[in-house]
Amino acid sequence: MTKPIYALPDIHxxxxxxxxxxxxxxxxxxxxxxxxxxxxxxxxGPDGAGVLQRLIDGQAAGRPWTCLMGNHDRMLRRFVVEGVxxxxxxxxxxxxxxxPLGGRTTLSSYGVGPDIDAPLPPLSEMHEEARDTVPERxxxxxxxxxxxxxxxxxxxxxxxxxxxxxLRDQAEDDLVWIRQPFLEHDGPFPWLVVHGHTALEVxxxxxxxxxxxxxxxxxxxxxxxxxxxxxxxxxTKGGRVALSPPI
Numbered sequence: 302m303t304k305p306i307y308a309l310p311d312i313h314x315x316x317x318x319x320x321x322x323x324x325x326x327x328x329x330x331x332x333x334x335x336x337x338x339x340x341x342x343x344x345x346g347p348d349g350a351g352v353l354q355r356l357i358d359g360q361a362a363g364r365p366w367t368c369l370m371g372n373h374d375r376m377l378r379r380f381v382v383e384g385v386x387x388x389x390x391x392x393x394x395x396x397x398x399x400x401p402l403g404g405r406t407t408l409s410s411y412g413v414g415p416d417i418d419a420p421l422p423p424l425s426e427m428h429e430e431a432r433d434t435v436p437e438r439x440x441x442x443x444x445x446x447x448x449x450x451x452x453x454x455x456x457x458x459x460x461x462x463x464x465x466x467x468l469r470d471q472a473e474d475d476l477v478w479i480r481q482p483f484l485e486h487d488g489p490f491p492w493l494v495v496h497g498h499t500a501l502e503v504x505x506x507x508x509x510x511x512x513x514x515x516x517x518x519x520x521x522x523x524x525x526x527x528x529x530x531x532x533x534x535x536x537t538k539g540g541r542v543a544l545s546p547p548i
Contacts, residue, residue, distance in 0.1 A: 310497035313518030314346025340371025340459035344403030370446035456492035
């Protein structure tokens, strides 16, 4: 029998939703359930600092948790460590501290910056305060996050992969940022790809990939899932709900 593996998509600073999802996983798989977190732990929600600390504490306690890198996690570290607020992958030209990216809510969860409704101070001032305030342990945690996790014929990644490119040659920017041509690819991949990043109303199975991001960062639910072989179920208070590919 295939050992189940659990997956949690983009948490986006919602520690309360994370706690509720972990309870559902515990009820289904017990305290030692293997979980892959798909990245984007911070931004938009009010407690990015708390989410990162829960993940750090869980791994330190020996939980079999694999935490992947998301684009928002990378943006947090780049700003705190390097003072870089812009990412070339943001086509709007906005920077991390502007709506709707959500960086200010994350910094606020560390006590950095003025009230979220106050005018944004100069980026240099925000960087200096963040550098002096955000725990180094949190930055080290993000720096050590892997970009993907493979379990047999299932591949877990934050955003997706570039079709036709071997896994070893995939670019980091694609693994944490890609939408097209990954989302429009309707042929098979070498694995069933389980990802987040692209928010839907609810998670969906597309046959060659599963998008678990149901929009927790946009006020919707955080959906934990369990995968056995290539079968997937969402976890609810009423039990497992099958997430099936289109017929």
